[in-house]
Amino acid sequence: MSVPHDAIGAEYPGFFKRLSVTDWLWAALVTVSTVFVLAVFGQYMDIYQVITLIVHAILGVWLGWYWKPFRAYAVAVGLLSVLGVLSYGDSLARAETNFFLKYLVSGQSAVMWMCALLFMSTAAYIAYLFRRDASGTAGVMPAMVTAAGTGLLGGMLLWLGQAGIVPGLEWVSPLAFLVAVGALTGPLSRTEFSAQVGGALAWVAATFGLVGLFVRWRETYLHDPAWGYIPVSNLWEVFVLFCVVTVLMYLYYERRSRNRGMGGFVLLLVSGAVAFLLFYTLDRQAHEVQPLVPALNSWWMKVHVPANFIGYGGFAIAAMLGVAYLMRARGERLRPDGLLARRLPGRQVLDDVMYKSIAIGFAFFTIATVLGAMWAAEAWGGYWSWDPKEVWALIVWLNYAAWLHMRFTKGWRGVPMAWWAIVGLLLTTFAFVGVNMFLGGLHSYGAL
Amino acid sequence: MNRSSQDSASPRHPSRLSILVSFLGSMNLAITLLVILAVASVVGTVLEQNQPFQNYLMNFGPFWHELFRTLNLYNVYAAGWFLFVLAFLVVSTAVCIYRTTPTMLRDMRNFRLNVREKSLRSFAHNVQSETHPEPPAQVLERAGNVLGARGYRVRQVEQADGTRLLSAMRGSGNRLGYFFTHGAIVIICVGGLIDGRVPLMLAEMTGNLVLETREIPASQVPEQSRLGPSNPSFRGSVEIPEGHSATVAFITIRDGYVVQDLPFRIEVKDFRVERHETGQERAFESDLVIHDDELDEPLARTISVNEPLIHRGYAIYQASFRDGGSFLNLNLHHLARGARDPLPLDTRVYGNHVQELTDGSRYTFEFTDLQTHNIGTVVDADGNAERRDMGPSLDYTIRDPSGSGMFFRAMKNPMERDGTRFVLTGVRHSTAEPFQYLYMPKDPGGDGVDRFMRMVSFLNDDQQVADVVADVATSAARQFQGTQGEVPLEVVETIMIRLMDLFVQGGYDAIVADIEQRAPQQQWESLMDLFGRVVNMTLREVYMRVLAEEGIESMTGVEAAYLDDALVALDALPHFGSDFLITFNDFEHVQASGLMITKAPGQNVVYFGSLMLIVGVFLMLYMSHRRCWLMVRPAGQGSQLVFAGTSNRNMLEFDEEFDTLSRHVLGQESPGDTTGHARESSENDPR
Structure with a gap:
């Protein structure tokens, strides 16, 4: 049947009209919190800080509208951080006496929770890949x-490390054990259950990670008001940041692609970062x-890092999906009915x-590199000095620029791009930690 | 359309220019150039840049050194070929933009109303209906509304056979992304070249600029090695001691420098290192005063790391600091007989002192550096590591008459170890080694090491030692009798004098070596025991006499503990490696602030390019250029139609969008209820 002419509402509701009541409640919550902060602490803030806060509030509202799960996450992080900060009062010593701080939300405890939860989440996601078939x-x-x-x-690995034959390998062994635990427990379930558990654990872990950083921010001031700094300034802190950011980005793509099969791969890499954190x-x-x-004492650090x-x-996510892609492609080629070909996410989704x-x-x-150049112009006297870190950042940038070019202009897909993404992560890792360890230069702030 | 026919005609009669343009604008060339640049850049990070040639020669040997030097790998980022490749890349990118822009612009404007039905039917995204119930006009109107509401721009055309085509597109800004990103690369590189060293290199090549390699005052540097204030861009540095000022900056080039004259004078009033309670540096600050004729009054400003001063386009940065020639108050001890009468020295950092000995040999003391803080990690008894400040230190070098040097570090403040306070002096044979420290016990009642020096002096006085030996010999002889039978007193004294001599020359080790050389092996242990006791008895008596000079008659616990520490130090003293020791009494700190002065007119160009780059990247990655076509012709009561679409990015999202759009366009569903139509993407999608 044809629809009567006048009954067709052609207008597609505008962005704001598509928002639900919850969306507006979220906006109200962020607004009220921001106004509260301005009212109570506004007298201590300079104009830049006020602007920064308002920009963050706007971004927070937008992010909550665009990505709904972010709202619960932000509220949880906010509440736990406030709990941590209030528990401290103005005495660092309470970290040992206060129950919440000692076992939950001091910077150190929260990060340790994050580490433990990420390990568990990794095992759960891997278990999902090894789930029992619906039949048989x-x-x-x-x-x-x-x-x-x-x-x-x-x-x-554990033995080699502990016996001192290859010192340090014991810190890598958890990764193998996580896969073992996942594979062992996977067949207990036939459903998505373990992946759901993995996802929930990853959310909680990301919460604890960010709470850890926020509370640590406060702790830097408690040590000495003259010390206070945003905790993204040394290798330990940025590894926590890396775990949080990567997990959140992964969770976003998991939801968006409606595919939980990628978790085992991405979380395994994050677990590698966790293993390093534990060692560190x-x-x-x-x-x-x-x-x-003194060189790091700058506003720019807060945006650059x-x-x-x-x-x-x-x-990092792209590289691990590259690994999954290669495994899936190989599985399809050699054993089309095997576990690899059936369980790993589809090649199109991975791609x-x-x-x-x-x-x-x-x-x-790109933004970070430009910000880095602007900071360098202020701290080192030039926006570009061919410092090893700058050069390697440029190489990483060119590498991914080439990757994107090949995809756009030559339509490259599939196996070569997967390999390239993996090589890209190796380059990135070298630019991130390798340069500091082997090449030095002005930018060597993290040391092992 | 004319344009494309020209394009297709051109390959048949390629002009030289068009061959050149297509070569320059080709992606393969761009990639080759980028790879060359990337490899060269990596070489530049692995090969430490701008070191003295001597170091390279030692590391690589003459063959590779010569090759590397010829390729200019030691300063690769300023190498002519590197800049040439960079410039070539800029040209290549610019040509690429020139070639592609017309197509891009056409793509943004053109609604492709000449699309053929056949190709529409072959699109990956298309919906076809041979018997749509509604008449064409109704479908077209709704399609126009639906697409318009979704932000699409819409055009319609009626073809000759009565077929009507509606074309819509959205997100053509994506094409701008191409223009922005590639244009940004050109702009950034041009900005960088403006600020780079190309003009200096040209001036040097044409002989208008000659590098100065001598260490001479800036005022004496000849005109051919100077750059006037009109020089548009440079990056130089200058060190100014507190209370002094400078009107120039130095630009280091390879193994030489040129002088950049500034149109104003920079005075450093004060330089400070702000510290945390733990002694770690918190901030480096200089109080500057700019004296400039263009200013009504001098401009006073404090700069610090991360907070430069920008004056008339010149940016002044806090880059480094060093000693500016601090005033020193020292005592020079000659570790022979003169140890008790030190020579007071008033000198400055970077100053020299020449000491002539009685035999005419000349020793030169060079005072090289003063550190006001030495932060080290101290591990206490409980194993807790704590960062602590060891206080000021003075580095000096002693050159013997042959000119070879030993390197020393005198600590000003005593350091506490196990409850006792020691004065430390470090020594090393080359600057690559760590310091070995001599721990001299501090005077119990004062800050110096006078008592220790008196002991050293005493031990070096043969007459006094003989005196002591004569006193101690009788009781020492009893020790000898225990093992050796009757030994004449003269023999005991001779042995004791010899032992003391050995001790002063080489410590206990020398005595041990002497025994091992002279006595049969079965006696070693008993002799070592015996000689050790005798030497200690003598030293104890020496100590008693030194105490007596201070008016102390009997040894209490404090004095006994001092003796133990003093013996350790005396044992180590022969290994100290110098006959001289300097104690560091006091200093008046004068610092020099290291300023970097730059002029970078290309900076804003680069920033503009960077902004363009970021905008371009987001346009390119997050805006997809989507097109939809609806081709309708009447068929009976209703119509025959094809609805097709395409997107140049994010195909999976477009899958969903097209799905919804097609249902709305065909009137299968009204746009109000948009929920629940997201297609489940199959986990086992075979594609």
């Missing part, structure tokens, strides 16, 4: 073989708050999310 038990055998293999590998904390005591060196880590997070994470990573890496 075809997947159980490979799962057990994987569990045995990775368990053995983990044991060997337990072996090197790098978590202790130290005052900033986070922008960079959105870039790194995007590149698409890989492109999206490189795109967002590239966009923010």
Whole structure:
């Protein structure tokens, strides 16, 4: 039947009309919080800080509208951070006596929670990949073989490390054990249950990670008001930031692509960062708050570093999806009915999310590099000095620019792009930590 | 359309210019150039830049050194070929923009109303209906409204056979993204070249500028090595001691420099290092005064790291600091007989002192650096590491008559170890080694090491040592009797004098070495025990006499503890490696502030380019150029139609958008209820 002519409402509701009551409640909450902060603390803030706060509020409202789960996350982070800050009062010593601080929300405890939860989340996501088939038990055998293999590998890494044969390997062994645990427990379920658990754990972990950074921010002032700095200034702090940013970006793409199969891969890489954090904390005591060196005492750090880590997070996700892509492609080629070909996300989904994470990573890496140049102009006397860090940032940028070019102009897809994304992450890692370790230069703030 | 026919005709008669243009604008060339630049840049980060040639020669050997030097790899970012490749890349990108822009603009404006039905039917996104119930006009009107409401721009045309075509597009800004990003690359590089060293290199090549390599005052640098204030861009530096001023900056080029004259005078009133309570640096600040004829009164401003001063386009940065020739008050001890009578020295950092000995040999003391703070990590008894400030230190070099030097570091403040306070002096044979420290116990009642120096002096006085030996010999002889039977007193004394001599020359180690050289092995242990006791008895007596000079008659616990520490130090003293020791009494700090002075007129060009780049990247990545066509012709009561669409980005999103659009356009659903139509993307999608 044809629809009567006049009954057709052609108008597509505008952006604001599409917002629900919850959306407006969210906007109201952010607005009220911002006004509250301005009313109570406005007298201590200069004009730049007021503008920064308002810009953040606007971004927060927009992000909450655009990505609904962000709202619950932001509220949880806010409440826990406030709990941490209030529990401290003005005495750092309460970290040892106050229950909440000692076990939950001091900068250090919260980050340790994040580490533990990320490990668990990784195992759960991997378990999802090894879930039992809806009918039959075809997947159980490979799962057990994987569990045995990775368990053995983990044991060997642990032994090699602890016996001092290859010192440091013991810190890598958790990654193998996580895969083993995932493969072992995966076949217990037939449903999406373990992936849902993994997702929930990842959300809570990201909450604790950000709370840890916020409370630590306060702690830097409690150590000495003259120290106070935003905790994105040393290697330990930026690794926490990396975990939080990467997990959040992953969760966004998980929801958007409606595919939980990528979690095992992305979270495994994040677990690698967690393993490093644990080593850095337990072996090197790098978590202790130290005052900033004068070169880092700048407003620019607050924008330059986070922008960079959105870039790194995007590149990391893309590389791990590249790994998944290669495994899936190989599985389809060799054993089309095998676990790899059936369980890993579809190639089109992987390709698409890989492109999206490189795109967002590239966009923010561009911003970060430009911000870095502007900061360099203020701190080092020139926006570009061919410092090793600058040169390697340029190489990373060119690498991903070339990746995008090839995709746009030559239509490259598939296996070569997956390999390229992996190589890209190696370059990025070198630019991120390798330059500081091996090449030095003006930008060597993190040391092992 | 004319344009495209020209384009298709041109390959048949390619002019030289068009060949050149297509070569320059080709992506392959651009990629080749980029790879060359990337590799060269990496080489520049791996190969430490701008080191003295001597270092490279030692590291790589003559062959590779010569090759690297010829390729200019030691200063690769200023190498002619590097800049040439960079310039070539700019030209290539510019040509690429020139070639592509017309197509881009056409693409943004053109609604492609000449699209063929056949191609529409072959689009990946298309919906076809041979028997749509509504008449064409109704479908077209609704389609126009639906697409318009979604932000599409819409055009309609009626073709000769009565077929009507509606074309819509959205997000053509994506094409601007191309223009913005590529244009930004050109703008940034041009800005960078303005601020780069190209003009200096040209001036040097044409001989208008000659590098100065001598260490001479700036005022004596000849005109051919100077740059006037009209020089549009440079990056130089200058060190100004507190209370002094400068009107020039130095631009370092390879192994030389040129002098950049400034149109104003910079005075450094004061330089400060602000510190945290732990002693770590918090801020470096200079109080500057700019004296400029163009100013009504001098401009006073404090600069610090991250907070430069910008005056008339010149940016002045806090870049470094060093000692500006601090005043020093020292004591020079000659570790022989003169140790108790030190020579007071009043000198300055960077100053020299020449000491002539009685035998005519001349030793030169060079005072090289003063540090006011030395932050080190101290581990206490509980194993807690704590960062602590060890106080001021003075670095000096002693050159013997042959000119070879030993390097020393005198700490001003005593350091506490296990409850005792020591005065420390470090020594090393080359600047690459860490310091080995001599721990001299501090006088119990004062700040100096006078008592220790008196002991050193005493031990170096043969007459006094003989005196002491004569006193101690009788009781020492009893020790000898225990193991060796009767030993004449003269023999005991001779042995003791010899032992003391060995101790002064080489510590306990020398005595041990002497025993091992002279005695049979079975006696070593007993002799070491015996000689050790005898030496300690003698030293104890020496100590008692030194105490007596201070008016102390009996040894209490404090004095006994001092003796233990003093013996350790005396044992180490022969390994100190110098006959001289300097104690660091006091200083008056004078610092020099290291300023970097730059003029970078290209900076705003670069920033503009950067902004363009960011905008362009977002346009390119997050705006997709989408097109939809609706081709309708009457068929009976209703119509026959094709609805097709395409997007140049984000195909998966467009899948959903097209799905919704097509249903709305065909009237299968009204746009009000938009929920629940997201297509489940299959997990096992075979594509």
